Amino acid sequence: MLLSETAASIKSMEIRGAGRIARAAVEALADYAKNLDASDPETFKREMQRAADILTGTRPTAVSLPNAVRSVMRALDSFESVEAARDAVLARAAEFVDHSEHAVERIAAIGARHISDGDVLLTHCNSEAALGCILEAHRQGKEFEVYATEVRPRGQGLVTIRTLNDAGIRTNYIVDSAVRYFINDVDLVFVGADAIAVNGAVVNKIGTAQIAHAAHEARTNVIVAAETYKFAPRTILGELIEIEERDPDEVLPRAVAEELPFVQVRNPAFDVTPAEYVDLIVTEQGAIPPGLAYTVIRDCLGWKIEELR
Ligand code: RUB
Structure with missing residues (x-):
């Protein structure tokens, strides 16, 4: 889903629930990074930050949203090329989604x-x-x-x-x-x-x-x-x-x-x-x-x- 579509779906509550919101935001961020055409790493980071801000601005209460977005954006702390930055974002996003899904399973086992x-x-x-x-x-x-x-x-x-x-x-x-x-x-x-x-x-x-x-x-x-x-x-x-x-x-x-x-x-x-x-x-x-x-x-x-x- 496009970044703007995901943001709209979170805002309208088509995508809802703190965990699902976090995963959808991270997936949208990864998708945005995949298609982002940037001339240099600084521009890449700036554009990614803009996308991150759009997503975190959708619903203010679920802290899973900024926590998830921040965990992906941390991949941009140091990088040498646009490609390396892109790869780092994609890897971090996949890691977050995987962690989130496993977390829900683990909670289910403990809570039960x-x-x-x-x-x-x-x-x-x-x-x-x-x-x-x-x-x-x-x-x-x-x-x-x-x-x-x-x-x-x-x-x-x-x-x-x-x-x-x-x-x-x-x-x-x-x-x-x-x-x-x-x-x-x-x-x-x-x-x-x-x-x-x-x-x-x-x-x-x-x-x-x-x-x-x-x-x-x-x-x-x-x-x-x-x-x-x-x-x-x-x-x-x-x-x-x-x-x-x-x-x-x-x-x-x-x-x-x-x-x-x-x-x-x-x-x-x-x-x-x-x-x-x-x-x-x-x-x-x-x-x-x-x-x-x-x-x-x-x-x-x-x-x-x-x-x-
Ligand atoms: C959903 C809600 C849920 C939490 C936890 O509110 O309050 O209890 O988000 O859900 P809304 P989950 O429908 O307004 O998003 O365990 O799925 O993260």
């Missing part, structure tokens, strides 16, 4: 260990990593059922229930506001993440924080399934993760909104779940408590507090 026969799970939105754990437990022959939320306003829950249904997993489809009503029947909440801050706070689809709060109150464990590139390095500098606010039309048809001049529709796409409502984060490197988020940022992403002083 936490699911037992007879469990009732709840999942919110449509996370490849969280669903991976649920599908793997099912493949292993474990018997359980799932509650899946609708996910207003974009309805990602429909994608989730199709996947669960196709796998033959007993599923209850509920509106988002029914979570607290059912939470006492639930043993384990499984969600994904768009970003994880250094303090272990998890940014995920709007509604996740309410679910985690209800789960905490009911003493139901919350497990977050997230690749290490979902951790947000710049939060160690005190930067906050930007929460995307999407078009009001997604919530209320424009014609109706126009009849209500005193009403403003707010449509944040994500929210922040405090670390104290998260019991475990399952990464491809292993399962960690949220308090160990800094070690992931340091050891897996290479950001050290000491070097930032």
